[in-house]
Amino acid sequence: MRQALSGIVSKSAFPLKTIMILAMAMTFVVADVASSLAAKSAAIVVDAKTGKVLYSANADGRRYPASLTKMMTVYLTFEAMAKGKISRNSPVVFSAHASAEAPTKLGVKPGGSVAVETAILSIVTKSANDSATALGEMLGGNETNFARMMTAKARQLGMNGTVFRNANGLPDPGQFTTARDMATLGIALREHFPQYYGYFAQRSFLYGRQRINGHNRLLGRIKGVDGIKTGYTRASGFNLVSSVNDGNRRLVAVVMGGTSGGSRDNQMAGLINTYLPRASTRGGGDLVAKADSNAISALAKVLLPKHDAPTPDEKPAAVAEADTAVADDATVAQGDSEDEDTAEAEAPKLVVPAKKVKTVIVSAPKVATAQIVAAYAEPTPVVDPVNTASVPPGWAIQVASSPKQSEAQAFLDKTIKQAPKVLADASGFTVAFDKDGATYYRARFGGFGSKDAAWKACTALKKKKIECYAVQQ
Structure with missing residues (x-):
C-alpha cells in the first residue's frame, strides 16, 4: 500500500504524510458505517x-x-x-x-x-x-x-x-x-x-x-x-x-x-x-x-x-x-x-409444488363492528384451549387425560409407536382444561376430515387395546 501511495505522491501535490492521514480517515469512516449497519x-x-x-x-x-x-x-x-x-x-x-x-x-x-x-x-x-x-x-x-x-x-x-x-x-x-x-x-x-x-x-x-x-x-x-x-x-x-x-x-x-x-x-x-x-x-x-x-x-x-x-x-x-x-x-x-x-x-428456486387452497370472495353487507367488539369483550370460560402441535380444524380423537402435560405428551408418543399406520396422517397435541380449580391435559390426535374418519381411527385403536373417542374441534 505504501508503494502505491508513493506512486500517487510522485504525481500529486500532496505529501505522503497527508495522503496517509486521509487513508486512515477513510478507514475509520468505513468502519463507522459498518458499525452502524451492524447495530441495526x-x-x-x-x-x-x-x-x-x-x-x-x-x-x-x-x-x-x-x-x-x-x-x-x-x-x-x-x-x-x-x-x-x-x-x-x-x-x-x-x-x-x-x-x-x-x-x-x-x-x-x-x-x-x-x-x-x-x-x-x-x-x-x-x-x-x-x-x-x-x-x-x-x-x-x-x-x-x-x-x-x-x-x-x-x-x-x-x-x-x-x-x-x-x-x-x-x-x-x-x-x-x-x-x-x-x-x-x-x-x-x-x-x-x-x-x-x-x-x-x-x-x-x-x-x-x-x-x-x-x-x-x-x-x-x-x-x-x-x-x-x-x-x-x-x-x-x-x-x-x-x-x-x-x-x-x-x-x-x-x-x-x-x-x-x-x-x-x-x-x-x-x-x-x-x-x-x-x-x-x-x-x-x-x-x-x-x-x-x-x-x-x-x-x-x-x-x-x-x-x-x-x-x-x-x-x-x-x-x-x-x-x-x-x-x-x-x-x-x-x-x-x-x-x-x-x-x-x-434465493434458490423452490421445487416443492404450492399447496392449492380454494377461497371464495364474499359479498356481504357491512359487519356491525360494535357488536363484534361487544362480543369479543364478553368473558369466555376456558374450554379446551389448545396448547401444542399444529393441527387443522375438524375432528379429533382423544386417547388419554392427565394432570401433567408431560404425561399426556408421553401417552401421545406411546400411542403413535403402537399404531403408526392408523395415525400416519394425524397430528398429536394436548388440550388444557380446568376441573375443580385444577388444570388437566387431554391427549388428542387431530386432522380427521370427518366424524366417520375419526371413529374409524378409534375403532382401529381399540383393537390395539387403546381407549379413544371422537370429538369435534
Missing part, C-alpha cells in the same frame, strides 16, 4: 421446547417490526376464532381507510368484503396491508383501538419491549419491538393456536382465479421450516421470523435489520443449520402463558405512548423516509430500491 441488525434463536436461548445478538434492542406486526393481528384473529366470536367464513368488510392502505395489498374496494380465511391467507403470503387493517377494524372497531388491544395482548404474553400503533406494520416512529419479543410471539402462535397455525406454512393461495404467491422463500427451501412471517420497510430493513420443526426438535429464530432479502434468508438458514442440532429433543410444558383475560378491559391498563416516544436504536437519519416508506414487501414502483422481490432472485 438483531437476531435470536430460541429452543421452542425448552425456551433456552441458543443464540442472541442485540435481541433486546428496539427495532421497527414492519410486517412482523401482522403476527399479532393474526394472533388476535385466531383468538377470536377460537372463542367463537368469528369463523373462517365470517365476512371482513373493507372500509375506505383499509382499501386505501399502501401496497402490498389485496385490492378490495371500499365496502367490499372477503372471508376471514381469505384475509388471513393474504396476510401470511402476500403480507396484505389492507387485509390487516380490515381485520383490525373488525375486531377493534377502529385501528387505533385495535392497536391498544395488540399492545395489551403483547403485555399479557410477556412482550414488554413492544408497542403497536397499527395492524399492518406500515411505518410509524412510535411502533417498535425487539427480536426477543417477536420470538415470544412466534412461539405463542404455535402453542396457543395449533389448530390454525398451519396457515403460516401456506406458500400460495387462490384468490378468485388469481394465484397469489408468498414472500417467505425459506418455505420449501429449508427442511422443517413451517412459517412464520417476513417484514420489510426502508427504516426496518429485512426482517424474518422462522419456525422450524424437524419432528424431534423445534426452534423459533428471528433476524431483523437485514440489508437484503437474500442476505437475511441466508443468515436465517445459517442459524437454523447451526442451532437446530443443538436443540433439545425433550421439552417441558408451554413456554408462553396463554393470555385468556378480557382484551378489551385490559385496554385501560395499556396507554399508548405519545407519538414522540423513544424510537428503535439506530433511528434512521431521514425520519421523513421512514414515515413515507411503503409497505412490507413493497415494490420498486412505490420508490423502494430494494424489496422482498430481490430475495426471489437471490
Whole structure:
C-alpha cells in the first residue's frame, strides 16, 4: 500500500504524510458505517421446547417490526376464532381507510368484503396491508383501538419491549419491538393456536382465479421450516421470523435489520443449520402463558405512548423516509430500491409444488363492528384451549387425560409407536382444561376430515387395546 501511495505522491501535490492521514480517515469512516449497519441488525434463536436461548445478538434492542406486526393481528384473529366470536367464513368488510392502505395489498374496494380465511391467507403470503387493517377494524372497531388491544395482548404474553400503533406494520416512529419479543410471539402462535397455525406454512393461495404467491422463500427451501412471517420497510430493513420443526426438535429464530432479502434468508438458514442440532429433543410444558383475560378491559391498563416516544436504536437519519416508506414487501414502483422481490432472485428456486387452497370472495353487507367488539369483550370460560402441535380444524380423537402435560405428551408418543399406520396422517397435541380449580391435559390426535374418519381411527385403536373417542374441534 505504501508503494502505491508513493506512486500517487510522485504525481500529486500532496505529501505522503497527508495522503496517509486521509487513508486512515477513510478507514475509520468505513468502519463507522459498518458499525452502524451492524447495530441495526438483531437476531435470536430460541429452543421452542425448552425456551433456552441458543443464540442472541442485540435481541433486546428496539427495532421497527414492519410486517412482523401482522403476527399479532393474526394472533388476535385466531383468538377470536377460537372463542367463537368469528369463523373462517365470517365476512371482513373493507372500509375506505383499509382499501386505501399502501401496497402490498389485496385490492378490495371500499365496502367490499372477503372471508376471514381469505384475509388471513393474504396476510401470511402476500403480507396484505389492507387485509390487516380490515381485520383490525373488525375486531377493534377502529385501528387505533385495535392497536391498544395488540399492545395489551403483547403485555399479557410477556412482550414488554413492544408497542403497536397499527395492524399492518406500515411505518410509524412510535411502533417498535425487539427480536426477543417477536420470538415470544412466534412461539405463542404455535402453542396457543395449533389448530390454525398451519396457515403460516401456506406458500400460495387462490384468490378468485388469481394465484397469489408468498414472500417467505425459506418455505420449501429449508427442511422443517413451517412459517412464520417476513417484514420489510426502508427504516426496518429485512426482517424474518422462522419456525422450524424437524419432528424431534423445534426452534423459533428471528433476524431483523437485514440489508437484503437474500442476505437475511441466508443468515436465517445459517442459524437454523447451526442451532437446530443443538436443540433439545425433550421439552417441558408451554413456554408462553396463554393470555385468556378480557382484551378489551385490559385496554385501560395499556396507554399508548405519545407519538414522540423513544424510537428503535439506530433511528434512521431521514425520519421523513421512514414515515413515507411503503409497505412490507413493497415494490420498486412505490420508490423502494430494494424489496422482498430481490430475495426471489437471490434465493434458490423452490421445487416443492404450492399447496392449492380454494377461497371464495364474499359479498356481504357491512359487519356491525360494535357488536363484534361487544362480543369479543364478553368473558369466555376456558374450554379446551389448545396448547401444542399444529393441527387443522375438524375432528379429533382423544386417547388419554392427565394432570401433567408431560404425561399426556408421553401417552401421545406411546400411542403413535403402537399404531403408526392408523395415525400416519394425524397430528398429536394436548388440550388444557380446568376441573375443580385444577388444570388437566387431554391427549388428542387431530386432522380427521370427518366424524366417520375419526371413529374409524378409534375403532382401529381399540383393537390395539387403546381407549379413544371422537370429538369435534
